[in-house]
Amino acid sequence: MLWRLIRTHLGPYAGAVAAILTLQLVSTATTLYLPSLNGQIIDDGVALGDTGEIMRLGAIMLAVSLVNILSTVAIARQASATSAGMASDLRREVFGRVTSFSAQEVSRFGAPTLISRNTNDVQQVQLVVNMGLMFMMSIPIMMIGGIFMALREDVGLSWLVAVSVPLLGIIVGSIVVKMLPWFRRMQESVDAVNRILREQITGIRVVRAFVREDVEEKRFDDANTTYTGTAVAVGKLFSSVFPLVMFVFNLASVAVWWFGAKRVDAGQMEVGAVTAFMQYLMQILMSVMFATMMSMMIPRASVSAGRITEVLQTPSSVIDTPDAPGLEDGRLPVRFDMVDFSYPGAEQPVLHDITFQANPGQTTAIIGSTGSGKTTLVDLIPRLYDVTDGSVRIGDRDVREVPLEDLWRHLGLVPQRPFLFSGTVASNLRYGDEEATDEQLWEALRIAQAEDFVSAMPGGLDAPISQGGTNVSGGQRQRLAIARALVRRPAVYLFDDAFSALDVATDARLRAALRPHTRDATVIIVAQRVSSIMHADQIIVLDDGRVVGIGGHEQLLASCPTYAEIVASQALTEEAA
Template structure:
């Protein structure tokens, strides 16, 4: 909660203005019943028309001032709340962008989306409400009690029964509602998760005729969200009937005993009217406080969830200063590197040592789950190794500034990730200043120019979210072009040719060899994709079981021989 409230610091002077305006408006409202009592007890009783007009005019002016102050206060409150929501949303987004892959998985995309949207909206709405009520309700409550007691001390004893009852009821309802609000946000996470998975996996769901199953899964999450929401609303709904009952009974008691006092000549009618107005203000203050107590628990639950993300420390941090390059550009070295995913029984990669010579092509091959992708993701430092050192140009990746390290690398992930926008905009993610000629060159090497030119608008063709209007192979080639336009010192192709046919794969590898002079690392499962590499690293269960050329490994390495034989049987190796 404290972490989230830190985002209010830039608005402290605006908050002071809101409090001052609310204070002024409340004081105006508190003074109006006193003037009304004077109109009745002095003006009407003495038939003093001039006094009635003068005091009535003062009441009118104070009412207009109260309205103006309230409108201004509401405007400034809205500005603070919306600005606060924007700042927290930005802070949350920046924090998430710095998370390692492990930390992202810890929270989950659906939960992070909920925290960035729904949770921040809850806190923002409550903040706006509290900015108006934080000063108004307590001041109206205290001021109303003081003025009521000063006018009718004996009648004010009624409040000694009514107010403690209200406090007890509000406390009990709040105690029950607080955990329900936390559960409601978890149900929101679950509902978002199910919807997100259903939308992104719609083709798989339809292909396996699981539409009815997904409907049941959605209905279950939806009904759990509904049931929790009903419990919350039922709990909070108890507050208003109790509040109404106590308020009405208090008014009856005030009128009953007030009439007796008027009849006995112990008080005047105007005084009694003012006392009723102050009683109404006191209960209005309790209504406002009850609204706050109704909303605050949910905001607290949301603020706690936001704070969890903001307080999560990044495991991948920049050093204070970057070290200077000590080996040629594109040089990479692994020294006894091991890495284990959180909660995993065994290491994904273990005791890995090898060297990549600048300008050469290194291929990494192995069965599914052998640790190939994990190994190459240590180079751009998507996470830190548990043991050993990964050196890029002679410097441990932990001593590089992240943006400087990644500027040297053109990374093509296993799953092609494209964004809504044009083809040119997607490729310029690799290099913002890329010219049209550079984009065309990258598309040519990536074997993507032909299908791009077939489109009516060429590189200005708009892509749907995640490139949904392209085939798998087309998306992969655009991802490769995005890395190529960057013209980095190191290329990492993480099984990026898997969706390409053999002819396109061969052309692409040939063009890379002819046009690219950088260090190239290729992760692959097909022998045909790696056989021309200067060195091939064979992985098995997270360990290196062979390093060498295709011809050398073909003669000496059992695991490599098994891969060749299995692919010969499938007709993938000639």
């Protein structure tokens, strides 16, 4: 899976990879030639006292070294640029896939693991690619070429190569095998740390309100301890590699000098040949060590590649139809025809046999007890989820047959928990329309009853907004989200409990200001307060995922016990207050 992922995403960099491989050939060839030159200087120059030969061979050696240095530097620069480019493409592809997910896939993976897969996991793959590009060809050539050159110097010492290379491979290979399961645990523990940290940062107010700092600290400490223990276990195994490698290196060096000296004394070798043989043996062992280091990185990268591939190969449950004709601009009714919806793995459907129509120029309100399926029903219109049975239609088209971009272009959604992005008031409002003028933004703010507090903010439209809108109150955040939807001027407005943080007076002013602005649009409002929707043209009453009443306020009071019960309970609450 790792190699398939790398091969696919290195395709656009084929030219750069070819250049790197060519440079590796040059670098490896010069590296293999240098010990032979060194041996010739000792045997043909120093031993014979031939200064001219020493100068000649020295000049060649200097030139070869310069070529080696330049090619090595070029390899490092090109490999870093190529691996970074590939990682950038991979992150972009993962991000694109995640943004195509429906709410169902996002919930299944979870935000923390999606973040770590697009950062930490991609980084692990990038590291392996970088190392591979730097040593992919040089390692096997160095090993094979080093053995050939060493035997060329002296066959009698070849048994040292036959003993030291397998010994080093067996030692390091056994450690790599032990490290493999630990790498998967490490990536999973990174996910756990990210998940808990994200929960604690997002829910810091709840943590403090319930004085649960100690409990949350213990949760984080447990996850952090697990990650630390895994990292320490990997570190211990990793740290044992180098002492063992150095032991083999030193043992091989002693053996070469010991047995080489005997062969020199017997007249079977020259001193320069022993020196060259020694250097070739070190090059061979270094190649084995680098190969082993890469093999140690590959298991973790393989785990990361599997996690990345899982994201890339997960299809969205919401399938786009980009080639289908778009919706016509203008007045668009929304109709639910015998709609059922079940969450994956749920025993019972959340929505049963939902049938109603919301018409342009009218306000359709949806009310019901907590858990009755109000938000789920609204989420089916922009296809955050797809229906299990039946159909949701906008205009005369099933929403599943409309290109997603075109569908969203006709919708203005204010979610139950409005989210603002880091930037300014203006940049957040222009999510609705990038070309909106300042005058259009102020008009939307006036309708959303947000003009006063935005005018009072330093910079007005240019006032900074922190991530999530944490530097404004809940009511201000809701009004900015409503203004963002108004800037778009869509054919269908979806307000999912969008007035819950507003006081009754502000709620009333906002609804009054909305009427002329949305007179040609289809407006669907999910609300908890009866006072927010009692003047709606049509009220849909949900109970346990079923429609139990459709009509106006007075009609439902008389004909729908569930609605009457909701009205009565809220009246009692207001009297008690």
